[in-house]
Amino acid sequence: MAEDDELQGELLRRYLEREGHEVEVVSDGVRALESVKDGRASLLVLDVMLPGLDGLQVSTRLREEGSELPILMVTARVAENDLLLGLDHGADDYLTKPYSPRELLARVRALLRRSAPQRVDGVLRAGDVALDPARRETRTSGRLVDLTRAEFDLLRALMSAAGSVLSRGQLLVALHGDGRFITERTIDAHVKNLRAKLELDPEAPCGIETVYGVGYRFSATGETGPRAS
Numbered sequence: 001m002a003e004d005d006e007l008q009g010e011l012l013r014r015y016l017e018r019e020g021h022e023v024e025v026v027s028d029g030v031r032a033l034e035s036v037k038d039g040r041a042s043l044l045v046l047d048v049m050l051p052g053l054d055g056l057q058v059s060t061r062l063r064e065e066g067s068e069l070p071i072l073m074v075t076a077r078v079a080e081n082d083l084l085l086g087l088d089h090g091a092d093d094y095l096t097k098p099y100s101p102r103e104l105l106a107r108v109r110a111l112l113r114r115s116a117p118q119r120v121d122g123v124l125r126a127g128d129v130a131l132d133p134a135r136r137e138t139r140t141s142g143r144l145v146d147l148t149r150a151e152f153d154l155l156r157a158l159m160s161a162a163g164s165v166l167s168r169g170q171l172l173v174a175l176h177g178d179g180r181f182i183t184e185r186t187i188d189a190h191v192k193n194l195r196a197k198l199e200l201d202p203e204a205p206c207g208i209e210t211v212y213g214v215g216y217r218f219s220a221t222g223e224t225g226p227r228a229s
Contacts, residue, residue: 015105028053032058042070047075048074072108143200153175168188187216195208
């Protein structure tokens with residue numbers, strides 16, 4: 001989130017984190033560009049009126065560099081021309097101030113759904129990963145990956161809910177029904193094995209992101225955030 005109003009940024013960070021998102025707040029356009037270049041971000045909430053580079057300049061640069069990162073632009077400007085200008089500069093959605101945190105959360109959810117893995121002929125695709133439930137096949141960069149039943153079902157659950165955090169308890173249910181006789185550490189072991197099998201190059205992560213204290217999330221862009229130790 002790029003927001004130069006410290007109080008507003010802190011309030012929205014708390015709302016977003018309460019919904020399971022990991023949030024970094026920066027206060028100027030230059031830092032916004034730097035923060036998203038490592039590929040970890042799934043979405044950028046971008047205020048128009050920023051010091052250094054304004055939101056329109058940030059959005060334009062990202063699109064010129066080929067970034068498809070979803071951008072939710074936020075501004076106090078309400079004229080139709082201002083809204084169209086933001087969209088013309090690469091924003092995916094536009095939110096005018098004042099707005100409620102609930103409305104922002106709804107817009108964030110909608111944008112993440114739009115950028116989630118697409119189903120083509122029943123195959124889930126995100127980044128370099130393609131999962132075919134009918135054939136029980138998984139490929140990364142076209143390479144067939146040999147997964148166990150549990151690994152396949154875990155990956156399918158994560159990809160089907162891409163962009164959303166699933167707790168270890170939810171993933172246990174996806175794998176074992178009620179999961180009463182399986183420990184949550186089993187999920188951590190499966191995730192570790194999945195990452196090892198899907199990643200040809202440690203510098204090109206497979207998309208499974210650890211959300212500390214909560215569970216796991218499959219990044220819709222196929223890129224990850226922090227790893228479990």
